[in-house]
Amino acid sequence: MEQEQNQQKLVPAVERAAGILDIVATAKRYLTVSELARETALPKSTVHNLCSTLVQLGLLIRRPDQTYLLGPHLLRWSNAFDRQTDVAAEFAALWDQRDIPHEAVVSLGIPEKGEIVFIAARQSAGGHRFSVRPGLRLPAPFVAAGQAVLAHASDYEVRRLFADGYPKPLTDRSPGTLAELLATLADIRKRDYTIEEEQCQAGITSLGAVVLNSLNRPLAAVMISVPAELFSGAVREELAEVLLDITRSLSRRMGADLDNRRG
């Protein structure tokens, strides 16, 4: 058994060590070698050697009562991950491998207080009437990317965000008051994405969805905008599929745990 390697030539000791770290990371209390051996279905001596190695590497800490918790060396790696991983660069890399459908503009925005600041955009080959330049700020309540982010906050948090004043509507279809916005958000929370029809700019319909970080909190939002007259049930389905595919992929890349997402 010990000497076997599976077809992909995975290294068993590394898989087991990562498995132990996963168990320690998710356990509700601190575990002993015996308990870890039971959880992993590995011999106690194997688990003991793995734990000793992980302690020596600073990846586990042995407590005085012989239980284990995660060690600080993990933070070096996660800080380096943060330095190496930039949501804008990942967004750009994803689009380099894809075609943008229809006359769409796909943009990436970061929430900042009650606004969305756009930091990247890609356009389809065709002409378009909606342009998103990096640095553009729009009030979150009136733009699909912003609504998608706001839908992740509670009504209490949204009220507090606009405690100093609600922004001036951009079109006659924008949610004109905080109460109207809260009703819109309640509706959005039933879906995985937002549809915003001419609330930000006349003649433009946009879909928006969030990119989650490793705490499953919104880090950014992706928006796909098309001329309103092109928008139909079929286009909507196609764009929503692209949007959710992109945002799920970005979320995973940023460390979100989409499989264990709460409600």
Next chain:
Amino acid sequence: MEQEQNQQKLVPAVERAAGILDIVATAKRYLTVSELARETALPKSTVHNLCSTLVQLGLLIRRPDQTYLLGPHLLRWSNAFDRQTDVAAEFAALWDQRDIPHEAVVSLGIPEKGEIVFIAARQSAGGHRFSVRPGLRLPAPFVAAGQAVLAHASDYEVRRLFADGYPKPLTDRSPGTLAELLATLADIRKRDYTIEEEQCQAGITSLGAVVLNSLNRPLAAVMISVPAELFSGAVREELAEVLLDITRSLSRRMGADLDNRRG
């Protein structure tokens, strides 16, 4: 070689895998298997198997150009580390194994804007005139723990912190103006710890030093306070040694990299 285990029975594959993650975490650019093999002095096939395993576990990502960067699964562990590790609990655990010298009070404070909020304290068996209850807030410029934190900021940051007003001095020895504070901090920056003599409370001398987080930034500060008349060159040396021992140990525990500290 492959079958050898050293006296401590460390698991070679796990050490090697961690070594690869360390190299990828600190490299200035993305590396290939060949480059990683050169850096680790391991056979290319060994490095290839380790990298494939790490990719499969989400600990590395293989880029289209066959170089590697760190993977998002690391964030699960570091988030769990943050949940499990609490500087106040670590502070308490350290003191359970130690005696507090002289008539000292040892306290742990967290910086919050221009103040220090004390969250834990331990006292020696003897009587004491200075008490620190959890929740106590003191202006950072007048208290050793605060001065230790402020000394890590630039003059520009300190000026900005007090842009809305400088706090009212607590004793006639407190630095009375922002200019006096900046002169005090310039002096403190030459040492590893702060000495604050009756600037916070008449009759009390305190030493302060910071606890660093995994980004080597101040997360908290530890302060040792003694009656001023007990303070002498010898007591100072003894207290400073205890203080630096405690803060270094807490910093390492919180993930600071004291060996590679800049400046």
